[in-house]
Amino acid sequence: METEPAVPHHNAPAAGSKLGVHYAQCFGCGDEQEAGLHLQSTVGEGRTVHSQFTVTEAHQGAPGLAHGGLLACAFDEALGATVGNLLRKPAVTGRLETDFRRPVPVGSILYIAATLDGTAGRKIYVSADGRLDAEDGPIAVRARGLFVMVGLEHFTTHGDPEALEKFREAARNNREDWNINP
Numbered sequence: 574m575e576t577e578p579a580v581p582h583h584n585a586p587a588a589g590s591k592l593g594v595h596y597a598q599c600f601g602c603g604d605e606q607e608a609g610l611h612l613q614s615t616v617g618e619g620r621t622v623h624s625q626f627t628v629t630e631a632h633q634g635a636p637g638l639a640h641g642g643l644l645a646c647a648f649d650e651a652l653g654a655t656v657g658n659l660l661r662k663p664a665v666t667g668r669l670e671t672d673f674r675r676p677v678p679v680g681s682i683l684y685i686a687a688t689l690d691g692t693a694g695r696k697i698y699v700s701a702d703g704r705l706d707a708e709d710g711p712i713a714v715r716a717r718g719l720f721v722m723v724g725l726e727h728f729t730t731h732g733d734p735e736a737l738e739k740f741r742e743a744a745r746n747n748r749e750d751w752n753i754n755p
């Protein structure tokens with residue numbers, strides 16, 4: 574697959590910036606979503622975003638171990654936050670692959686480092702490693718994703734018609750420089 578390097582948007586937050594909640598009711602990061610994953614993300618060097626996911630009893634599959642589908646969800650969020658915040662273009666997950674390499678116990682913190690690998694037209698390729706309990710801990714999960722850029726009408730046509738307004742409100746509160754012109 575021929576790809577071009579993904580170039581971060583000129584208004585993308587700088588390395589070290591903590592990323593806010595992109596939508597309060599998002600299952601991945603929202604602070605009004607009590608049952609959600611509450612991922613917290615920070616921009617890293619280059620084209621990376623670092624996210625932390627604390628695995629709780631609410632996330633179990635087997636007793637004492639994280640459910641694989643929830644781990645995939647955490648990676649969807651971490652990869653999506655990387656695409657959205659670094660490229661600042663609306664995009665949705667087209668494909669998500671996950672390799673579960675080690676069990677992830679309740680109480681662990683998964684350190685997810687996600688990278689923009691390249692773009693090809695509307696397609697954005699991203700990948701991530703999730704390490705157990707430390708930035709340099711053993712890799713427990715690896716993921717690769719394909720996100721597809723969409724127009725804002727994707728959300729107004731298929732989703733909550735008020736979603737765009739809610740998103741704009743969050744953007745006003747968190748990131749005044751997010752420039753959306755539908």
Ligand SMILES: CCCCCCCC/C=C\CCCCCCCC(=O)SCCNC(=O)CCNC(=O)[C@H](O)C(C)(C)COP(=O)(O)OP(=O)(O)OC[C@H]1O[C@@H](n2cnc3c(N)ncnc32)[C@H](O)[C@@H]1OP(=O)(O)O
Nearest residue numbers: 595649650653654657663665666667668721728736737740
């Ligand atoms: C309110 C405004 C907010 C705006 C900004 C927000 C930023 C916030 C910042 C940060 C946080 C983000 C955190 C979120 C994280 C979670 C994200 C999710 O979970 S998203 C939900 C799950 N995903 C879906 O619901 C998609 C459902 N699918 C679709 O809607 C369509 O299938 C879509 C848009 C993906 C593609 O449809 P087409 O008709 O537009 O385009 P076609 O031609 O089919 O695909 C374009 C290219 O992509 C390839 N493609 C598409 N799907 C593929 C797949 N599964 N595998 C491989 N290739 C695929 C195609 O082969 C084509 O490639 P060729 O251009 O021909 O080379």
